Amino acid sequence: MEYFVIIIGSIFVSNIVLNQFLGICPFVGVSGKISTSVGMGGAVLFVLTIATMVTWIIQYYVLNPLGLGFMQTIVFILVIASLVQMVEIILKKISPSLFQALGVFLPLITTNCAVLGVAILTIQKDFNLMEGVVYAIANAIGFTLAIVLFAGIREHLDLMEVPKQMRGVPIALVVAGILALAFMGFTGLV
């Protein structure tokens, strides 16, 4: 039951992108086509889950016993940065086509605030390891849902006649706002 609340809560009610404003850069940057946004969602799912797991273990088995809680930000970002490098190397070997599609955005996952944000939130919310992993997966699914929906809308938007000043990012942000408005309908679900 508790897991169910975490899952529904993070995917719909407080969606990581549309409600908590984490991971906006890839949300705006790689949402041109549905296929790339699915790939980005997959990469985030992978990195986010592993990163949350590793940072949770480090927080409770290294930082807390040594009284180094204030080092959290520095340690977490280093762990995430090295994890992303690893994922990059593995992906290059296993699936070159996906690697090609994600291109420049894979290293940018390091500076994707969603990853560090979820890692810190997991600690702040006092989740145990299992809850933390569920929370991370649910948030990654929420991210993928938002970015794929958004990419779908943007594909149609390309065919529309948009005023010159609104073309590109401005109209995309307004559309994201309307999408966020729709997600507000889930408020109070859990």
Add this chain to the structure above:
Amino acid sequence: MNQIKNFTKGFIKENPVFILLLGLCPTLGVTTSAFNGLGMGLATTFVLVMSNLVVSLVKDFIPDKVRIPSFIVIIASFVTIVELTMQAYTPALFDALGLFIPLIVVNCIVLGRAEAFASKNNVGSSIIDGLGMGLGFAFALTLLGGVREFLGSGAIFGFNLIEGDLMLVFVLAPGAFIALGYLIAIINRFKKA
């Protein structure tokens, strides 16, 4: 003359938020009021200036291959300083900004300036670049925060200008996207003219 240009480019011509579209997460996340926007902007400015300063000092000693990780460690150290200082002296602002203070470390502007400017220039112009970019960021956040606060509650910096609730949606999440979208469109309009 050159240094003045270096300082002022961050405000309009290369404004990190409106033109370069960097650091959108904190921009959207904390700008529920002009005051929060200003606080976040100044915290980021401090990190930006200090990290630019240190990066330009140590740039000759860092091997090229570990450049980015070293920059991240430098930035994260200053973020931790800001975090602890704000927790001690401005607890209300610290609570309002919440998660977005540790997230300064992944703000693309900070790493972007360290990589694109501070690692290639001397100490003096790196500090000025950091200050200009940081204040440009603070300006953008305060502007967006002011617009949202005014449209949402009829106040600016907590001073009530119009009584009663206006468009509450602008203080909530969707309003952030919509307000920023229109602000960028307006700036595009003037950029072209």
